[in-house]
Amino acid sequence: MKYFSYKAKDLEGKLIKGKVNSETEKEAIRHLKTNDLILFELKELNPLLHKDIYIGSPVKNKDFVIFLRQFATLIDAGITLVEATVILQEQTQSKPLRKALNQVQYSLEEGISLSDSLTEFPRLFPELFISMVRAGEVSGNLDEILNRMANYYEKQYQLRQKIVTALTYPMVVGVVAVVITIFLLAVIVPIFTDMFLSFDQEIPAYTQVVLQISEVVQTYWWVLLFIAFMGVISVRLLDKNPTMSYYMDVLKLRIPIFGVFIQKALLARMTQTLSSLLNSSVPILQAVAITENVIDNKVMKQVLQSSKDSLERGESMTEPMKKHWIFPRLITQMITVGERTGSVDAMLKKVSEFYEQELDESSDKLKSLIEPVMIIFLAFVVGAIVLSIVIPMFSLFENI
Structure with a gap:
């Protein structure tokens, strides 16, 4: 996974700076364009110097449970997975989770399933959660599974x-x-x-x-x-x-x-x-x-x-x-x-x-x-x- 810094403007002309990680430069450009950004500068970064390092769990249990509740509500309301990940990126207070959802959004746009997209972030999304999501995709009750997972992680926290x-x-x-x-x-x-x-x-x-x-x-x-x-x-x-x-x-x-x-x-x-x-x-x-x-x-x-x-x-x-x-x-x-x-x-x-x-x-x-x-x-x-x-x-x- 490569890391890139970018400068871009949104549709309103506002300057936006940030980092994005992707397999290739083309994928990074394509991903930024799908977010309605007009890119004018993209630089590859040293992954050892710019990779985020976290001690312990990158996402707090409280943030993860809130994310699951919101995700379940959006899916139950008929929002598509891609749209849901975009909304969740704006709602979550967790920086690691926001970055992961940004990459999940890109994977979903490429036609990759949600469960397979989540496997790219094993420290954020446990094997148990990914397996449950996969079961929800097969059975068609993903919203119910997400609510059940929120209840489970709340109980585990307690x-x-x-x-x-x-x-x-x-x-x-x-x-x-x-x-x-x-x-x-x-x-x-x-x-x-x-x-x-x-x-x-x-x-x-x-x-x-x-x-x-x-x-x-x-x-x-x-x-x-x-x-x-x-x-x-x-x-x-x-x-x-x-x-x-x-x-x-x-x-x-x-x-x-x-x-x-x-x-x-x-x-x-x-x-x-x-x-x-x-x-x-x-x-x-x-x-x-x-x-x-x-x-x-x-x-x-x-x-x-x-x-x-x-x-x-x-x-x-x-x-x-x-x-x-x-x-x-x-x-x-x-x-x-x-x-x-x-x-x-x-x-x-x-x-x-x-x-x-x-x-x-x-x-x-x-x-x-x-x-x-x-x-x-x-x-x-x-x-x-x-x-x-x-x-x-x-x-x-x-x-x-």
């Missing part, structure tokens, strides 16, 4: 927020506890160290331990910082190793209290995704494969891969699930009933609603449980250091 809300508090309190501990050991404790040593009195063993830790923090703080840095790097490297990454995901699910919460979140996401795909007439093998790619836990991915293999052999998709601890009996029983009655999508939807409710209740319980525990933990850490200073001071005052 699900993610529940997880973030539940896990943020202990992480923040933990970081605060570490910062306060280091501050007390590196700044406050040394102030009293010289005072304790100036008195010819025996210092309690507990206080001596704290003073020695304080000395280590002051002298070798850079070593501790290096160890923390190497710990983060090691976790990143282990995550890239397939085997270690798998066991790290197992560990996440085995953490007391938090593991069950993460498991419920994964089950809710898996059932939501699979239900949406099957309800949109996506073939079950393809639906399971897409769901496997959507899930970001290696343990569940492995079971879904086995379920897909089971389906290819003509067996039930629940056979591998029944043998694995990550899937409760509720899910396997509901899917089995769905397979027998031909309503797997409906059964999965009921299961997803159940786990959404379970997640809500677990989130509330987790927050109510963690808050006092973390406050006690923080008080214990600070109190332990303060106590190490207070105890010898009482002894000194008694001997004065």
